[in-house]
Amino acid sequence: MLISQSTRFSELQSRLHGQVVTDIDEAWDASRQTFNVLVDQRPAAVVRVANADDVAETIRYAAQRGLRVAPQGTGHNAGPVDGLEDALLLRTDALQGVEIDVAARRARVGAGERWGAVADRASEVGLAPLSGSSRTVGVAGYSLGGGIGWLGRKHGLQANALTAVEIVTADGELRRIDHDNETDLFWAVRGGGGNYGVVTALEFELFPAPEIYAGALFFPFERAPEVMHAWHELVSAGLPDEITTVARVYQFPPLPFLPEFIRGKSFTVVQAAYLGNERDGAELIAPLTGLGPDMNTFGMVEPAALGHLAMDPEDPIPAASSARLVSNASHATIDAFLDSAGPGSPSQLASVEFRALGGALARRPEGAGARATLQGDYAMFAVGGVMSPEMKAEVQGQADGIAAALAPWDAGARYANFEERSSDARLFYDEDTFRLLRALRTEWDPSGLFLANHEIKE
């Protein structure tokens, strides 16, 4: 292991198995890398912890020196983290390990793991986690913020599938918290994000997935009005919880890393995953296949295949995005989507999607955490590539324009995981939930040691 050249942090380095990296070290740029490469993180130092003891040492050291600690895994939501100059960026990449108890349908996963590794292991034994659209998103940030994925309408949010969390709190103690131990703190972390400590491992439920019928229908971009309205009609007529669908427009830039069949091309696409057999699944989506797509990739798949369905980018990209939760959706909502994101609109964004919510996502499960439900009909996420600094304002403006067009249907609350800019955390919760989250923050982190992406503060 390379030892940091920095003398400022030599004492911290001597207490760790992992590595302290500062701006004079060769590993600096790689250590502060984020998924959105436009984000330029410049913390006081990066601490690449090797184990839970390193996490505790780093927290004690920071508390003594008046520094803050910003936990981070993959940096997929690094954009909103403000004030890093007085903080140690604690990178958890090395906290690896996926253990699966097949009989109990449980996983125990190191906080540095990404969803792809978990989904692959679970899939081998016919189980599925409540992971999202991307294999490279981290288990920790996704789970602590909520977590909506392809099985969400059937099984709810990943935050509520957590059965235990191992966390080092501001006093430097490693605790295993669950439904019977430190229940208030366990409630807070399941939706309250990285405000309460550094998570070192997570335990959660896996779900049987003996049969999954999933795929995508590709239509020409120009057919967006017909396809989006047909999709909305199908969804609003009431689909079973077993099926989760997404309707979107793609305008893929001509970038070399994209597969040839989509590179530089535009489409209207409906994607879906159905927990059931081919005959029933095909019947459910028949109103859409009946429209005659150019390409239909539906078929029976292993659970791990769901990580490829949305074709999310796996490598870091420069991007700008905007998001909204939409409720009381009608055909007018679809028209607003089309006018701002469809053919003839100002949008050239790579992807603008409506994910269908409802089902278990809208029902508070027993023993839920702070992010108990995600209300609304659709989650809109709009994202575009920013290929040069001059493009940033334009791309951001296009994404914000779509969110603004949907304002009449704004569900009220926002979804923290989809917010990639600094925002007031009050927007993510109802008043009572926020008040309790804030009180628990004061109890567990009285000096505001932890610097989360979405800070819960006064």
Ligand SMILES: Cc1cc2nc3c(=O)[nH]c(=O)nc-3n(C[C@H](O)[C@H](O)[C@H](O)COP(=O)(O)OP(=O)(O)OC[C@H]3O[C@@H](n4cnc5c(N)ncnc54)[C@H](O)[C@@H]3O)c2cc1C
């Ligand atoms: C391509 C892409 C696809 C996505 N798809 C989905 C999706 O399908 N569904 C969905 O719900 N979301 C999705 N997201 C959003 C994603 O859930 C958030 O970006 C999430 O915060 C990422 O977590 P991370 O650990 O990878 O990121 P990081 O940036 O590493 O972490 C985000 C925050 O989580 C907290 N955190 C992370 N690790 C720890 C830890 N060990 N201890 C304490 N706090 C910690 C910190 O506050 C940190 O700032 C997607 C994002 C991208 C970029």
